[in-house]
Amino acid sequence: MIRVERIVNRIFESNTYVISNDGATDVWLVDIGDTERALDILPRESKVKGLFLTHTHFDHLYGINILYDTFPDLVVYVGEKGIECLYSSKKNLSKYHESPLEYKGDKVRGLKDGQVYELYPKIQLQAISTPGHTPDSMTFLVEGKYLFTGDAYIPSAKVVSKLPGGNMKLAAESKHFLIELSQGKMLMPGHGEIEDRMI
Numbered sequence: 703m704i705r706v707e708r709i710v711n712r713i714f715e716s717n718t719y720v721i722s723n724d725g726a727t728d729v730w731l732v733d734i735g736d737t738e739r740a741l742d743i744l745p746r747e748s749k750v751k752g753l754f755l756t757h758t759h760f761d762h763l764y765g766i767n768i769l770y771d772t773f774p775d776l777v778v779y780v781g782e783k784g785i786e787c788l789y790s791s792k793k794n795l796s797k798y799h800e801s802p803l804e805y806k807g808d809k810v811r812g813l814k815d816g817q818v819y820e821l822y823p824k825i826q827l828q829a830i831s832t833p834g835h836t837p838d839s840m841t842f843l844v845e846g847k848y849l850f851t852g853d854a855y856i857p858s859a860k861v862v863s864k865l866p867g868g869n870m871k872l873a874a875e876s877k878h879f880l881i882e883l884s885q886g887k888m889l890m891p892g893h894g895e896i897e898d899r900m901i
Contacts, residue, residue, distance in 0.1 A: 704825055706848055706888075707743055708896060711735025713799075714761040716893055719850060722748065723822045730821055732756065732842060732850045733892065737765030741772065749773055754827070755780040756852025756892055757836040758787035759865075760796040760803065770807045778805070779819070781831065782812035784838030795865070813840055832880060834873025835861055841880060843887075847900075852892040855880035859894070 709718040718740055719732040728751040729744055744750070750773045755763055758780060766788075770776055780788065787793040788810060791802035815831035821844065830841040832854040842850040854861065854876045863873040889897040 716761040733762040734765040737768040758784040781838030832876035856891045
């Protein structure tokens with residue numbers, strides 16, 4: 703049985719999610735902010751095998767180098783258009799937060815719409831392209847139940863599309879798509895509370 707735990711980060715109260723499975727040592731993360739807090743809740747003797755980024759804005763990845771220092775075999779999964787942003791403090795906007803960040807690792811995999819990864823036996827993650835907030839915005843559906851939307855859809859919030867690379871039309875389309883897709887699932891947004899829409 704998989705477990706999903708939410709951490710509210712100190713910068714812009716972004717969310718980090720820790721995905722674990724009973725009896726497994728591998729743990730997966732969705733976005734990373736306050737790495738030390740994420741490490742504190744990891745199951746004993748577990749290791750972070752991979753990090754899935756919903757997009758490459760600073761508040762969703764600022765803990766990535768600390769995570770890499772702890773788990774150098776870590777694989778980072780990000781929308782193809784976001785790969786270059788990991789290595790540019792200007793493009794990931796960290797330059798403007800007085801904490802310039804360029805990723806130190808090189809095990810990065812570009813995600814395409816519809817790609818599927820097996821996290822655990824018979825438990826899969828599907829990557830879904832939901833651009834608009836950023837060109838690389840990805841939503842992740844785990845086990846057909848948990849929907850990680852990043853900033854492409856935050857209930858009761860307008861999707862921000864005025865930052866570099868944003869697109870208002872695509873943002874509106876992605877939000878509408880995700881509102882429909884989230885029905886009957888656990889909605890895990892990039893900011894704010896988890897919503898149970900399974901009823």
